[in-house]
Amino acid sequence: MPEHKPPTRTIPADGSERLFFRTTWKGLSAVEIHPAPGESGLAEARSFHDIGRHLKDADVPVPEIYHYDSNNGVITVEYLGDALLNTRVKHLISHDAWPEVFRLYRQALAVLIQMQTDGAAGFNNKWCFDSPRYDAGLAYRNEVLYFLRSFVRGFLQYDPSPAVEQELSELACRVNMIEERDFFLHRDFQSRNIMIKEDKLHIIDFQGGRSGPMGYDAASLILDPYVGLPGWMRAELLAFYMKLIKDRNPSADMEKFPGEFRLLGLMRTLQVLGAYSFLSMTRRKHFFLQFIAPALSNLIELAFHRDFDDLIEFRQMVQGLSIDQGGKNAGQG
Incomplete structure (x- = not known):
């Protein structure tokens, strides 16, 4: 045979x-x-x-x-089957089965922290085909510039002021102020990259892994536009994840973590808006159009947190952006 x-x-x-x-x-x-x-x-x-x-x-x-x-x-x-966490969760939400949604996301976060910590031990950065770690330079090149090029200029046909790019460049520099950045980072840890087989979760599409801070992958999952979890569940999941960190490392200082989560969540949202725009416009994968509006909603909510009061020009720009239900630009204010 x-x-x-x-x-x-x-x-x-x-x-x-x-x-x-x-x-x-x-x-x-x-x-x-x-x-x-x-x-x-x-x-x-x-x-x-x-x-x-x-x-x-x-x-x-x-x-x-x-x-x-x-x-x-x-x-x-x-072969892990064809059951995505995304599909299962959206079905559960349609039936108001929130306890089961919460259970699955807690399971996903438990798998995440195992990957982040155990995957960091013995990890060789030479395995990384893209870049060895997530840092300010990568955040600027692959998230800030990607967002401005593919989403703002490409998808929206809007020309941002130089001040917007300057503010976002300075924002990306904050990534290097995060002290703990030597965990394993998947960089696309969202509901369509998690499979369910025999009620156990499995992670796929890990080839873009590298070293980085813990909050990025957690933000990718909790703020995932593919699902659009309500705010109260996002808050509960963040609290649960922070407890997981503390359980793994009782000496961990969690005071700064919510701010790091918001920063990395904002950077991740810049990235997904760039990606959805590029995939839908350049590669003609129109499936992604439907997720631009919820991602933009995430971006606006994050940008107007007091952590980012210095993003004056950026706030002014995003406040004037709107996307219609078909995923197209509905004009700038």
Whole structure:
């Protein structure tokens, strides 16, 4: 009996240029992942393999890697089914099953903190195909400039003042003021990158992992526009996550953490607005259009917190932005 059967059908991808196929490996259900084109795709595949093996060795619930061909970048991994946390949670919300929603998110945060801490032990930054750590430079290049280029100038066709970019540049510099930045950071830890198999959560799309602060991935999940959790649940989940940190490290100083969470949440929201705009306009993946309005709502709410009173020009700009239900710019004030 052959170890591997040829792929049978394509599995839909979200924003990735990789291709996913159902297959089998030694009689087990599996997924064959073909890399994005070019050297960058091969580098991304190497990171998936190296980081995935590391996380699996640390008992983080990620899919098992059955085979990796370093020549063509094709990876065969465990098939986790098709149940996304996102799909399950939205179904539960539609039935007002909030206790079950809360249970699943608590489980997700418990898995997250395990990944962040256990995944940091022995992590080799040479495995990172993009950049080795999340810092002020990355926040400026990949979040501030991405937001201004793809969302503000590209999607909205709006020309921001130089003062807006200056304020956001200074905001990105605050990332380096966070003292603890040596945890494992997934950088896309949201409800569509968490699978449910036999009532257990599993993390996928970890190839962009690097070192960074804890609050970024927590903000990515709690503020996730794909779901749009109500404010009261966001507050309860943040409190639960902070308790998890304290349980893991009783000496942890949690006084600064809410502010770090808001800062990283704002940076993450800049990133997703850039990504949704790029994916919908450039790659014609119109699925993402529906999430621009809730992401912009998150951005406005965060920007007007007193932590960011110095973002005068930025506040003025975002206050005048509005997106209609179809995801298009409805004008600037």
